[in-house]
Amino acid sequence: MTRKAAHFLREMWKIILSITLVMCTIVISLYLLKKVPSYIQETEEKFYSTVEESEYALGLRIFLPSYFPEYLIWPPSEIKVVRKPYLTISLVFLSRSHSSPSLVIHQIISDNKNKEVDLDFMEPKRPFQRTQVLVGGAKGTLIVGVGEDGKRWAQLSWRTVDRKIFVIANCSVEDLLKIARSIH
Amino acid sequence: MYLLEFSFSQYVFQCLLHSFIIAFVIEALLKIWREERPLLRLRFRLLVILIPVLSFPLYQLVYPQRGGFGFRKDIAIFDINQWLLLRLGDGILVWHAALVLLGVTTAVFLMQEAIPILLAYFHREASKTLYESGTIPKLDMILEELKQKSSFTVPRIFLLTEKEPVIYTNGIRKGSINISLSLIEALNREELEGVFAHEMAHIMRRDNAIGWVLLLFRFIVFYNPVALVEFRRIIHEKEKLCDDIASSLTGKPLAFASSLIKVFRMAEANGVTHTSQHNLGSRILFIVHNLERHSHRVRVENRVIRMVRPKKSHNPPYPHIRLGLTTLSLILLLFFVV
Numbered sequence: 386m387t388r389k390a391a392h393f394l395r396e397m398w399k400i401i402l403s404i405t406l407v408m409c410t411i412v413i414s415l416y417l418l419k420k421v422p423s424y425i426q427e428t429e430e431k432f433y434s435t436v437e438e439s440e441y442a443l444g445l446r447i448f449l450p451s452y453f454p455e456y457l458i459w460p461p462s463e464i465k466v467v468r469k470p471y472l473t474i475s476l477v478f479l480s481r482s483h484s485s486p487s488l489v490i491h492q493i494i495s496d497n498k499n500k501e502v503d504l505d506f507m508e509p510k511r512p513f514q515r516t517q518v519l520v521g522g523a524k525g526t527l528i529v530g531v532g533e534d535g536k537r538w539a540q541l542s543w544r545t546v547d548r549k550i551f552v553i554a555n556c557s558v559e560d561l562l563k564i565a566r567s568i569h
Numbered sequence: 570m571y572l573l574e575f576s577f578s579q580y581v582f583q584c585l586l587h588s589f590i591i592a593f594v595i596e597a598l599l600k601i602w603r604e605e606r607p608l609l610r611l612r613f614r615l616l617v618i619l620i621p622v623l624s625f626p627l628y629q630l631v632y633p634q635r636g637g638f639g640f641r642k643d644i645a646i647f648d649i650n651q652w653l654l655l656r657l658g659d660g661i662l663v664w665h666a667a668l669v670l671l672g673v674t675t676a677v678f679l680m681q682e683a684i685p686i687l688l689a690y691f692h693r694e695a696s697k698t699l700y701e702s703g704t705i706p707k708l709d710m711i712l713e714e715l716k717q718k719s720s721f722t723v724p725r726i727f728l729l730t731e732k733e734p735v736i737y738t739n740g741i742r743k744g745s746i747n748i749s750l751s752l753i754e755a756l757n758r759e760e761l762e763g764v765f766a767h768e769m770a771h772i773m774r775r776d777n778a779i780g781w782v783l784l785l786f787r788f789i790v791f792y793n794p795v796a797l798v799e800f801r802r803i804i805h806e807k808e809k810l811c812d813d814i815a816s817s818l819t820g821k822p823l824a825f826a827s828s829l830i831k832v833f834r835m836a837e838a839n840g841v842t843h844t845s846q847h848n849l850g851s852r853i854l855f856i857v858h859n860l861e862r863h864s865h866r867v868r869v870e871n872r873v874i875r876m877v878r879p880k881k882s883h884n885p886p887y888p889h890i891r892l893g894l895t896t897l898s899l900i901l902l903l904f905f906v907v
Contacts, residue, residue, distance in 0.1 A: 396886055404898050407597045411590060415647035415906060422651040431654065441642045 433464040439474065442466070447474055448492060448550065452567035454560055456481050457488055471495055488564070491551040520565050521545075529558060541565045579636060579907075580625045581792060582667065586649050587621040587903050588795035598895060602885045607813065609888050611806035616896060617799040618786050624903055635907060646905045671792040678791045681861070682800075686784070697747055700726035708753060711762045715769060718818055724772055728753075734835040736764050741781065744772035755835060756828050763815055763825030764832075770814035776807060805868055812872055826876035833869045837862075 423442060433439035440447055443466060453459060463477040472494040480487035512530035518541065519525065525543030532538040532555070539561045540553045552565045595613045604610060628635050641648040653664040702709055712723050725745040729735065734752040738744050746768045753761065771777070783803065790796040816822040885891070 393887075397890070400887065400891055400894060403598060403601045404894055407594050407601070408898055408902055410597075411594060411902065412646055415590075419645075419647045419651065422655050425655060431656070438642070 430465060430467045433466065436460065436464060436476075439464050439466055443472070443474070445494065447476070448490075448545075448548075448568045449476075450490070450564045450567045451569065452563045454556065454564070456556075458484075462486075487556065488552070488554040490568070491553075493549045493551075494547060495549060518562065520562075521569075525565070527558065527561075581671070582649050582653065583625050583907060584621040584790060585667075585671075585793055585795065586647075586906060587624060588617055588790075588793055588799070590903065590906065591617045591620055591899055592795050592799060594895070594899060598891075602891065603883045604885055604888075604891075605880060605883060606888075607806045607810035609892070611803055611810065612892055613895070614799055614803050614806060615783075616899065618783070618790065618796055618803070620896070620899060620903070621793070621796075622786055622789055624900065628904055632904075635904070641907050644905065645907045646902075648907055650907075670794060674794040674797055675792050677797060678787075682787070683791070696731065697727040697729050700728050705753060707758055707761065711758060711765055714762060715765055715818070719766075719769065719773075721769060721773055724769070733839050734832050736768055736832075738768050738771045738777055740772075741778045744775075744777060746772070751835070752832065755831060757824075759819075759821050759824035760828035760831065762819050763821060763828050766815035766818045767811045767825070770811035770818070771807075773814070774811070776811070780807075801864075805871075808868075809872060809875060812876060816876060822876040822879070826873045829869055829873050829876070833866070 431442070433442065436447055436449065458479045458481050461476040462479045463475070465475045465477075467473045467475075474492045474494070476490045477486050478488040478490075479485060512528045514527070514529040516527045517524055518527045520541065520543045523543045523545065525541050527539065527541045529537070529539045536555050538553060538555050539558050540551060541561055542549065542551045543565075544550075550565075550568065552561060552568070554561050554564065556564075595617060598604075599610060599613060604613070632640075634640055641650065653662065653667060655663045657663060657666060700708070702712075708726070712726070716723050724738075724740075724743070727745055727747045729747055729749040731749050732751055734749055734755060736746065736748040736752055738746050746765065748764075752764075756764065783800070787796065787800050812825065815825055819825065
């Protein structure tokens with residue numbers, strides 16, 4: 386090997402090493418920075434643009450209805466996650482005819498069956514019917530009433546192994562039951 | 570929040586993020602390599618402006634799924650959307666703060682770059698007269714000397730009647746030098762030779778044509794605070810490069826340094842304004858004006874020191890390989906930063 390070639394190789398080695406060092410520093414810093422937001426937002430409420438994104442951020446599967454009436458718009462217009470007091474995922478679906486919320490699905494993650502989740506803001510303000518129904522083998526509570534907007538709203542809530550689900554809609558009770566029973 | 574789904578806002582924020590990363594990498598490598606040559610520093614700094622503008626469409630073309638959720642989740646090293654959706658306070662997201670930053674940068678760009686450049690261009694174009702040899706003997710002698718020292722044809726000279734001491738070049742294909750009469754009067758022969766050599770260096774290097782292309786890129790990334798800083802640094806490197814050429818052409822670096830100090834002092838004396846500071850707007854303008862003056866002073870000081878006490882050049886070898894490998898590594902890295 387000539388002296389010139391040896392010098393070239395030595396310089397190339399220095400160049401590659403310095404670029405690699407700087408790039409590695411950047412890659413490690415960026416990787417760590419990517420992890421920060423999920424730690425910061427542990428107790429905050431956060432909005433996601435897709436169901437997949439929220440599943441990825443939370444590390445759990447979000448239940449979705451397989452029966453979805455044509456008068457509702459897919460995908461959800463809002464996907465909100467609140468960490469405290471309970472980890473709650475809320476999906477809001479708009480009506481195709483008047484573009485206002487017509488179906489809301491809340492999933493409250495809690496496997497403690499004895500600790501009753503009390504979120505009374507979800508109930509219709511003036512309930513006039515309260516009955517027990519079966520949803521996939523679980524006992525659910527159906528409440529029909531008038532909401533704050535003066536419209537007829539129905540709410541069905543039941544518990545699964547790891548979460549309590551609330552389905553609130555201003556559709557018919559039959560449709561609400563179909564939607565609720567298709568959620569998995 | 571839903572704006573994040575639009576390609577344009579993704580482009581803007583990725584451009585901003587990529588500029589930050591490139592600026593950091595370039596700064597670190599220039600320090601490690603102890604690269605002091607203005608031409609090479611300038612080429613490296615150009616990457617901060619050029620790569621972010623071109624990389625996003627290029628990446629999307631090569632791999633259209635790059636912006637998708639799957640890529641951001643599983644493949645990307647960093648996803649800026651996660652940070653933009655962080656909540657700072659009551660209903661305020663990082664996204665809103667970032668918009669404010671972009672807005673402030675745009676305002677600075679308009680007030681300090683776009684409007685002054687356009688105003689100066691039209692104002693000066695209107696008030697200049699072509700210099701005819703024999704009118705000012707001092708100028709004729711200098712031009713003759715420079716003609717002998719360089720193989721370059723002396724360009725057309727235009728005289729400006731304005732009070733401020735200015736000298737600049739214009740013309741894309743055929744460059745010309747514009748100089749104010751006040752500057753010709755203020756500088757002695759050696760100093761004037763230095764500033765003319767400096768301007769001729771700009772013409773030799775076709776800096777005007779390059780400058781317009783650069784300005785086009787600057788206009789494209791008007792919102793980018795990193796580009797704002799880097800653009801000024803590039804201009805500064807260009808000036809240093811032409812200082813070196815002027816110094817080697819005339820062989821009188823001290824006279825050139827003296828001309829820089831004189832021009833700076835004259836400009837300072839002309840530009841001193843006593844702004845009323847009674848309201849917030851005036852106070853902000855006053856602070857901005859003083860910051861500008863301070864940064865200008867530092868830049869001139871830096872150029873003068875280079876002329877008076879030139880550093881022993883280190884000149885790391887294989888600069889083109891360094892530039893090429895850095896560009897390739899950055900293009901590869903930034904593909905995974907969305």
